[in-house]
Amino acid sequence: MPLPFLTADRTFEVAAESSLPYDDRDRWRRPYRPGPWRVGGAALVLLLSSFVLFAGVLRALTGSAASAGVVLGFALAILAGALRMLRMGxxxxxxxxxxxxxxxxxxxxxxxxxxxxxxxxxxxxxxxxxxxxxxxxxxxxxxxxxxxxxxxxxxxxxxxxxxxxxxxxxxxxxxxxxxxxxxx
Structure with a gap:
């Protein structure tokens, strides 16, 4: 049984001759892929946020709830920053x-x-x-x-x-x- 998604034997639809081949032009689109520097930097920031989230969980288990909330809020701010960094452009x-x-x-x-x-x-x-x-x-x-x-x-x-x-x-x-x- 052939698997057409794994082979080059399938037929491809001819792309439109328009320089703007998007279906829904009212939707906001980034006309390029994010670069490796942006993705790598965001990955490192997400890694940092995972360590801070882990510290927040440890703080919640061993310390007060207020200090755990502060650490978890800080981790969420780092997470939001990483996601915003990916949306830049x-x-x-x-x-x-x-x-x-x-x-x-x-x-x-x-x-x-x-x-x-x-x-x-x-x-x-x-x-x-x-x-x-x-x-x-x-x-x-x-x-x-x-x-x-x-x-x-x-x-x-x-x-x-x-x-x-x-x-x-x-x-x-x-x-x-x-x-x-x-x-x-």
């Missing part, structure tokens, strides 16, 4: 462009986006204050000056460090979304 939908950072989420409707382009510029290395020369996908808002650009993605960020092909694919995808919906 650029998101697109038919509604607009969304930039999710650790503490703030900014959403710009496509009607306010004047241009989305890739530029060579100094970028932050892994989000740290140190800058290096790299590429950044930036957008310009219609209600601001053209010098006021906001970087969405960079080649030296957590998602694209040492992955230039992935950056190019993500930049092309975001530019395709902007071309599709930015006519507004």
């Amino acid at each position: 650029a998101w697109v939908s038919a509604h607009g462009l969304r930039q999710v950072s650790f503490l703030v989420t900014r959403t710009v409707p496509w009607q306010r986006v004047a241009a989305v382009r890739t530029a060579q510029q100094p970028v932050r290395w892994l989000g740290l204050p140190r800058t290096v020369q790299g590429q950044a996908l930036t957008y310009v808002r219609r209600d601001r000056s053209s010098q006021d650009t906001t970087p969405l993605l960079t080649t030296h960020g957590l998602d694209f460090l040492n992955r230039p092909a992935a950056f190019d694919r993500a930049a092309d995808t975001v530019e395709a979304w902007a071309a599709e919906y930015g006519r507004g």
